[in-house]
Amino acid sequence: MQFSYYFGYKYRLTFAAKPDMVCPSSGNQNFMKSVVKAQQAEDSAETGAQQIRDAIREAIVERRLSPGTKLSESDVGNLFNVSRTLARAALQALSYEGLVSVEKNRGAFVAYPSPDEARQIFAARRLVEPGILREAAARITPADIAQLRQLLLEEGRLMSERGQTARRAEIKASGDFHLMLAEISGNAIMLRFMEELVARSSLVIALYGQSTASSCGHSEHGDIIAAIENDDLDRACQLMLHHIAHIEADLDLRERKSLGLKEAFEL
Amino acid sequence: MQFSYYFGYKYRLTFAAKPDMVCPSSGNQNFMKSVVKAQQAEDSAETGAQQIRDAIREAIVERRLSPGTKLSESDVGNLFNVSRTLARAALQALSYEGLVSVEKNRGAFVAYPSPDEARQIFAARRLVEPGILREAAARITPADIAQLRQLLLEEGRLMSERGQTARRAEIKASGDFHLMLAEISGNAIMLRFMEELVARSSLVIALYGQSTASSCGHSEHGDIIAAIENDDLDRACQLMLHHIAHIEADLDLRERKSLGLKEAFEL
DNA sequence: ACGCAAAAAATCGTATGCAATTTAGCTACT
DNA sequence: AGTAGCTAAATTGCATACGATTTTTTGCGT
Numbered sequence: 197m198q199f200s201y202y203f204g205y206k207y208r209l210t211f212a213a214k215p216d217m218v219c220p221s222s223g224n225q226n227f228m229k230s231v232v233k234a235q236q237a238e239d240s241a242e243t244g245a246q247q248i249r250d251a252i253r254e255a256i257v258e259r260r261l262s263p264g265t266k267l268s269e270s271d272v273g274n275l276f277n278v279s280r281t282l283a284r285a286a287l288q289a290l291s292y293e294g295l296v297s298v299e300k301n302r303g304a305f306v307a308y309p310s311p312d313e314a315r316q317i318f319a320a321r322r323l324v325e326p327g328i329l330r331e332a333a334a335r336i337t338p339a340d341i342a343q344l345r346q347l348l349l350e351e352g353r354l355m356s357e358r359g360q361t362a363r364r365a366e367i368k369a370s371g372d373f374h375l376m377l378a379e380i381s382g383n384a385i386m387l388r389f390m391e392e393l394v395a396r397s398s399l400v401i402a403l404y405g406q407s408t409a410s411s412c413g414h415s416e417h418g419d420i421i422a423a424i425e426n427d428d429l430d431r432a433c434q435l436m437l438h439h440i441a442h443i444e445a446d447l448d449l450r451e452r453k454s455l456g457l458k459e460a461f462e463l
Numbered sequence: 464m465q466f467s468y469y470f471g472y473k474y475r476l477t478f479a480a481k482p483d484m485v486c487p488s489s490g491n492q493n494f495m496k497s498v499v500k501a502q503q504a505e506d507s508a509e510t511g512a513q514q515i516r517d518a519i520r521e522a523i524v525e526r527r528l529s530p531g532t533k534l535s536e537s538d539v540g541n542l543f544n545v546s547r548t549l550a551r552a553a554l555q556a557l558s559y560e561g562l563v564s565v566e567k568n569r570g571a572f573v574a575y576p577s578p579d580e581a582r583q584i585f586a587a588r589r590l591v592e593p594g595i596l597r598e599a600a601a602r603i604t605p606a607d608i609a610q611l612r613q614l615l616l617e618e619g620r621l622m623s624e625r626g627q628t629a630r631r632a633e634i635k636a637s638g639d640f641h642l643m644l645a646e647i648s649g650n651a652i653m654l655r656f657m658e659e660l661v662a663r664s665s666l667v668i669a670l671y672g673q674s675t676a677s678s679c680g681h682s683e684h685g686d687i688i689a690a691i692e693n694d695d696l697d698r699a700c701q702l703m704l705h706h707i708a709h710i711e712a713d714l715d716l717r718e719r720k721s722l723g724l725k726e727a728f729e730l
Numbered sequence: 731a732c733g734c735a736a737a738a739a740a741t742c743g744t745a746t747g748c749a750a751t752t753t754a755g756c757t758a759c760t
Numbered sequence: 761a762g763t764a765g766c767t768a769a770a771t772t773g774c775a776t777a778c779g780a781t782t783t784t785t786t787g788c789g790t
Contacts, residue, residue, distance in 0.1 A: 243567055243773075244773080244774075245773095245774095268740090268741070268742090269741075269742070270740090270741070270742095278774080278775085279774060279775045279776070280741095280742090280775085280776090281548075281773090281774060281775065281776090282773090282774070282775090284742090284743095285552075285555065288552065288555070288556070289555070289559065292556065292559040292560075294652075300510060300742085300743090300781095301741080301742055301743075301780085301781050301782060302741085302742080302781090302782070302783090303741070303742070303782095313651075313652075316649075316650045316651060316652050316653075317652060319598070319650055319653075320650060320652045320653050320656075323591060323594035323595070323598070323650075323653065324590060324591055324594070327590035327591070327594070328590070331586070331590070382583075383583045383586055383587060383590075384580075384583060385561075385580075385583050385584060385587045385660075386583075386586075386587050386590065389587075389656055393652075510743075510744095511743080511744075512743095512744095535770095535771070535772090536771075536772070537770090537771075537772095545744080545745090546744060546745045546746070547745085547746090547772090548743090548744055548745065548746090549743090549744070549745090551772090551773095567751095567772085567773090568750085568751050568752060568771080568772055568773075569751090569752070569753095569771085569772080570752095570771070570772070731790105732789105732790090733788105733789095733790085734787105734788090734789090734790100735786100735787090735788085735789100736785100736786085736787085736788095737784105737785085737786075737787090738783100738784080738785070738786080739782105739783080739784070739785080740781105740782085740783070740784080741780100741781080741782070741783085742779105742780080742781070742782085743778105743779085743780075743781090744777100744778090744779085744780095745776105745777085745778080745779100746775105746776085746777080746778100747774105747775085747776080747777095748773105748774090748775085748776095749772105749773085749774085749775100750771105750772085750773075750774095751770105751771085751772070751773085752769105752770085752771075752772085753768100753769080753770070753771085754767100754768085754769070754770085755766100755767085755768075755769090756765100756766085756767080756768090757764105757765090757766080757767090758763100758764090758765085758766095759762105759763090759764080759765095760761105760762090760763085760764095
């Protein structure tokens with residue numbers, strides 16, 4: 197209706213409507229089992245709403261759904277072949293994560309973070325990621341480091357590839373680095389918080405990112421791992437802060453108030 | 464059925480079912496408006512599910528609802544005079560905050576954090592609260608300090624009083640101190656996170672707290688404010704860490720595996 | 731033609747109903 | 761008497777239905 201991205205959305209949802217192929221891609225997707233299992237572990241089978249939520253979240257994080265896109269309950273329900281009840285539940289869930297904003301009697305939209313929200317998201321990351329890094333470094337095992345390195349490799353490989361799907365996978369891998377550190381820290385609560393922050397960061401970058409280049413400086417991730425291996429925690433934290441600052445520096449967070457008024461033409 | 468606390472629960476819900484008297488107590492309840500308003504502010508009128516969610520959350524945080532209490536959808540719906548749909552939505556919402564755990568096809572229960580979860584909650588607080596403190600100190604105004612002091616006064620007053628309601632209000636006020644710092648920091652995301660952590664801390668203390676005394680050392684709050692006023696940030700952070708450690712030290716986090724097995728009788 | 735008002739369509743908020751799963755109670759059998 | 765197995769009750773998962781609110785369209789008057 198208002199966004200031509202709607203077709204990308206439709207495509208995605210058609211694909212995601214087959215619930216059996218939720219995560220068919222490369223193998224490092226489920227690395228957070230070890231912490232999460234302690235928390236739910238019970239039935240493994242996700243309830244319908246959760247599957248829909250996960251599918252939509254993935255679509256948002258991988259930027260197949262653009263900020264501002266309307267997600268009407270009926271549309272979502274139809275596309276997943278479920279009732280509005282489940283669609284609504286999924287959208288509500290996403291609103292708690294800050295990925296969609298539901299406005300009373302108006303509907304749900306892919307979140308459109310304001311510049312101020314964007315700043316707060318990165319401020320939060322600067323606040324928590326060094327701490328997570330320290331916790332992670334204290335508990336990290338050689339196996340963990342190997343897995344981190346593997347993730348890096350994958351990221352690099354995707355970086356060199358061309359095409360939309362590679363770009364999307366790269367975005368995901370880049371975020372997964374930060375998530376994996378949180379996972380290693382062994383704190384499920386911080387992991388969940390980081391998931392939220394990384395997901396919302398993706399939205400912010402989609403909105404305000406300037407460089408067409410990758411979202412994360414790839415080499416910086418490697419440097420951080422190296423510093424951890426050298427037991428140079430202070431340096432690792434410093435690098436992490438620089439890394440976050442680097443991402444943020446690529447944003448143009450000036451308020452652009454829809455530029456729909458006269459300025460758009462009277463320039 | 465399994466918990467005699469059920470009567471307390473019923474009592475509470477009967478009381479809370481009158482939506483007009485949600486917050487009749489002392490005046491400092493809505494201090495987080497200034498940040499939150501930017502985020503929702505739109506319609507002010509909460510949807511029914513949100514009201515129920517807030518009421519139940521308050522009941523949990525103030526420990527009128529004990530961990531493990533079953534919250535069946537029909538019961539909640541009946542007590543608030545709404546349909547199961549709304550009750551369900553409220554319970555789902557609370558599960559995202561970690562205050563209730565919903566088990567598939569079995570129902571919702573007031574969360575019963577494991578000792579490990581408890582440790583993670585406090586680890587998270589140690590990780591973020593110093594950072595929040597630093598942010599808050601950088602932006603704090605004399606008016607903020609006055610408000611903090613007022614909160615302290617209120618807390619002290621309630622501490623000397625007797626009775627259940629005073630105790631509950633004291634619990635709330637004690638948490639509000641930490642929340643107010645987050646609010647002053649100006650970061651709505653961190654504020655929301657802290658709300659979750661404080662709420663879950665209340666659950667943990669209810670479960671594992673030993674001392675019958677107050678949950679928070681009252682004087683420690685005052686010391687932190689003083690350190691902030693003296694621009695001694697390092698000391699303020701140190702005090703904050705000590706304060707959190709102090710709360711945690713009052714817990715008995717030994718795994719008591721429902722003590723239902725033989726040990727309970729073969730002692 | 732343009733703007734405004736009223737009707738129509740679309741969409742959301744909530745309640746109710748039915749199928750599926752879990753829990754309990756009861757009978758029968760060892 | 762104790763336990764296994766089966767049936768019935770309770771509870772959740774999900775879909776459908778209806779009233780309320782918002783948005784769009786239509787029609788009229790100027």
